[in-house]
Amino acid sequence: MAQHDALLVEIGTEELPPKLLKSLGEQFAQNLYAGLIDANFSPESYQWFASPRRLAILISRIADTQPDSEIEKRGPAVSAAFDEDGNPTKAALGWARGNGIDIADAQRLKTDKGEWLLHKAEIKGKGLESEIESLITAALNKLPIPKPMRWADFDHQFIRPVHTLCVMFGSQVIPASLFGISSSKTIRGHRFHGNATFDLTHATEYENTLINHYVVASFSRRVDTIKSALEKRANALNLIADYSTALLEEIASLVEWPKVMQASFEEKFLEVPKEALIYTMKDDQKYVPLLGDDGVLSNIFLFVSNIDSKNPDAVISGNEKVIRPRLADAEFFFNTDKKHSLESRIEKLETVLFQKRLGTLKDKAIRLQNLAGEIAEQTNADKTDAMRAGLLCKADLMSEMVMEFPEVQGVMGKYYAQHDGESEAVADAIEAQYLPRFAGDALPQSTVGLCVSLADKLDTLVGIFGIGQRPKGDKDPFALRRAAIGTLRLIVESQHNLDLTTLVETAAAQYPKGTLEDNTTDVVDFILTRFGAMLHDEGNANDTIQAVAIRRPTQPLDFxxxxxxxxxxxxxxxxxxxxxxxxxxxxxxxxxxxxxxxxxxxxxxxxxxxxxxxxxxxxxxxxxxxxxxxxxxxxxxxxxxxxxxxxxxxxxxxxxxxxxxxxxxxxxxxxxxxxxxxxxxxxxxxxxx
The missing domain is CATH 1.10.730 (Isoleucyl-tRNA Synthetase; Domain 1)
Known part of the structure; x- marks a missing residue:
């Protein structure tokens, strides 16, 4: 009779890639759990774990043996299984041989349609011990590993070198071998705290025992711990912690024993636009900036350490030393960039290709100038501001700051435009050109910004379609799908009665004759196709959307x-x-x-x-x-x-x-x-x- 107990599988590794850790942990557990279900071991609920040096799954209860089963395999019809003399035919002998029986041992199956040879057999259920190794291997092989690596002189491949393997059923180790390592009760603790390794006494004690050895193995628990500590620190300072879920999860993927600490930098750096400082803190250092209620950046920031240091001042000082050169670079780039106006950088755009068949960034800037002006006439925006913003909107790409920190393009253009004395409408529109950047992102707050953002997206859509490089499958190097969705959102949410055909034709007219194929219909249809998913997400039925799409209204508000x-x-x-x-x-x-x-x-x-x-x-x-x-x-x-x-x-x-x-x-x-x-x-x- 099958025994039931908890099952633990842990793969102990070198530090795993933080951006992949969550998906690796989730998918390893899902893959193994699905494999155990398919193998008929009847696993119950499970919990997955992932920390920088381990992937694990704990199944609360599972059978150690598959249930016995009975198989029935029908053979050839009796009339075809024996010749006139009653001797078995080749077909019958082959069928018997394939089932491992003599033809004399075959049973008969009688139906109203005739009589067939039949083989019935009981299949003894296999033990978890004999199957677990292959199931773990299959689960690991399905992981999304972009670049597997070898280590030492082994032929094994994984995303990082593997050092330990723990496979336990209750308190017993299940023999298994992966990556040249045999399973054992041995678990590695924290790299710097507690015991380097320890033996686990029971599968269900995995999480709590690791905590006793300074490892929070649960990914979600680490995320929650860090979030709570960040909020507590920020509240105590009457500031707001500025982090996204993605940053929080990446930080949690870098530590096993998270400790939130507070540091600061010199106030002089606050003269640099906050977006550049925030970018380098978040993306380069994985620090958490702090903001006031008014959105002003503080010179105090938070970071998460992987150790509970007896000398926290040294840890804080070390992190302050690390961030200072990055902030000094941003300060230097900002001060250097201010010596040259955005307008003076337009000529430099001639040195950068937008696309080899579509010209340089300077060519694009001139097209955006004219196209934004045309759209301004249709939306009653200030045409002069729209054209000026269209001309200048790509100029910050030639600045030192944007070359070092690409994520702040557009944002820095706004600051440099303000410094140059451009109107606020022009400065705001330069920043707004990339909006919306993702689903749910904000839209331009001004009509001039709307004109420039629409012009940028339409110019790219028309140009890339016009040279026959529309997206194929999951390949969309120019982000045309995002541009199409952004175009629809800009028009619908701003409530401007614009016609896609007119806009596309106007955008195409900005290119020199002969540059593009006649692609108006294709571009409009591509944009309209994006409408389906958007409107379905709002709760509209697919057949409702289809009924309207068949009529092909090209004004998004009308649609x-x-x-x-x-x-x-x-x-x-x-x-x-x-x-x-x-x-x-x-x-x-x-x-x-x-x-x-x-x-x-x-x-x-x-x-x-x-x-x-x-x-x-x-x-x-x-x-x-x-x-x-x-x-x-x-x-x-x-x-x-x-x-x-x-x-x-x-x-x-x-x-x-x-x-x-x-x-x-x-x-x-x-x-x-x-x-x-x-x-x-x-x-x-x-x-x-």
Missing amino acids: VARVRALEAFRAHEAADALFAANKRVANILSKNKVDSDAAVNSALFELDQEKALHSHMVERQERLQHNVASRDYSASLEALAELRAPIDAFFDDVMVMADDDAVKQNRLALLSQLRAMFLSVADISVMAK
């Missing part, structure tokens, strides 16, 4: 208005019937050629039902046209909903495919006009169940 009206209309009592009727109309028209301009001749009506439908359509046509023109699609759909009764009566009593061809064509023309009325909002036929 959204149609989707929202149609989504609300789904709850109307007439909705399902109208969806179905439209599907029926679409099917009829798809099988019969009808001139879309064909007039309906009321003299050819034979039945009251077709007369009534036509009359109701005529009565609502003008109102529908007015509502569609004013984008009141809810009212448009309400007007169309009033046609439900005459449409139902028409299909109940009117034979569209009449024997008289003239009558038939007239009825088809009537349905064609009916479909056109509905298509003025969306193709609701795709919404029929």
Whole structure:
């Protein structure tokens, strides 16, 4: 009978890559857990662990043996298994041999369709001890390791050298061998605190025993510990800790015994734009900056140490010495950059290619100047400011600061523009050119910023599409998908009634003739395709979005208005019937050629039902046209909903495919006009169940 107990598997390594640690820990545990389920060991709940020097999984309860099972393997039909003399055929002998039995041992399976040879056998369940090594190996092989490495003179490969392997079932070690290391009870503690190694007495004691040896093995627990300590320190200083989840997790991936400490730098460095200082603190040193309620950067910062030092002043002093040269570099770059205006850097943009077939960054700057001006006219923004910001927006790429800290491009352009005496509108627009940079990011706060941001994205989309380098699969080196989504957000959330076709054509016109292929339709369709996921994330049904997309409205605000009206209309009592009727109309028209301009001749009506439908359509046509023109699609759909009764009566009593061809064509023309009325909002036929 199978025994049940906890199972621990720990891989002890050299320091693992911090940016990958969380995914390595999660996926190793998921892979092994799934493998144990597939192998029928019935594992219960599990907990995963990941610290800089270990990956582990603890399963609360698992069987040490698979259950026994019975197999049934049907062989050839008896009529084909033996010849006329009763001797087994080659097919029967081969089947028996494949099952490890003599043909005489085969059983018979009788059904109403005939009789077959049958082999039944009980399969003894395998033990966890015999299977665990291969299951661990399979779990490790599935990990997303970009560059596996070898160490010493071994042929083994892993993301980092492996030093220990612990596989325990309850209090017993399960024999296994990986990377040339045999499993044992030995666990490594903290690199500097406590015992270097110790023996574990039971799998369930893993986490608590490690804590006694200065290792917080749980990734989530370390994150929570660090977050709590950061907040406590910051609150005590009446400051706000500036960190993201990504930074917090990266810090947690660098330490096993986190201790939050406080340090500072000279106040003179605060004269440097805070974004550059914050960037170097976070990205280079993994420090946590502190801000006041007004967003002003403090010269006090927090950092997380991996040791509980008896001489904390030495640790603090060491970290202050490390950050000082980085801040001094930023100060030097800032002061050096201020000696030259942004405008003076435009010529230097000539030395940097945007794309070899699309010219230099200077060429792009000139295109952005003109395109931002064109968009300004469409949005009632200040054209002079928009053009000035478009021309200067890439100039900070030639500054020392941005060359050293690329993440602050645009931001530094704003500071340098202010220093040069440019208007605040121009300075703000230079910073806003990259917005939104990611999902949920802020949008430009000014219309001038909107113009420059739109110009930058449209210029890239049109240019890259125009030389035939649209994204393929997961490859999108120019981030065109992000640019398309950003374009939609900029237009929709700013509530500007802009047309994508006009914008794309205007952007393409900024390139010299012959540079680009005619790609307006492709670019517009690419942008509209991004709408689907955005609108679905807002809670709109896929078929609602599809119904509108078929009509291809190229004004994003119009697209959204149609989707929202149609989504609300789904709850109307007439909705399902109208969806179905439209599907029926679409099917009829798809099988019969009808001139879309064909007039309906009321003299050819034979039945009251077709007369009534036509009359109701005529009565609502003008109102529908007015509502569609004013984008009141809810009212448009309400007007169309009033046609439900005459449409139902028409299909109940009117034979569209009449024997008289003239009558038939007239009825088809009537349905064609009916479909056109509905298509003025969306193709609701795709919404029929």
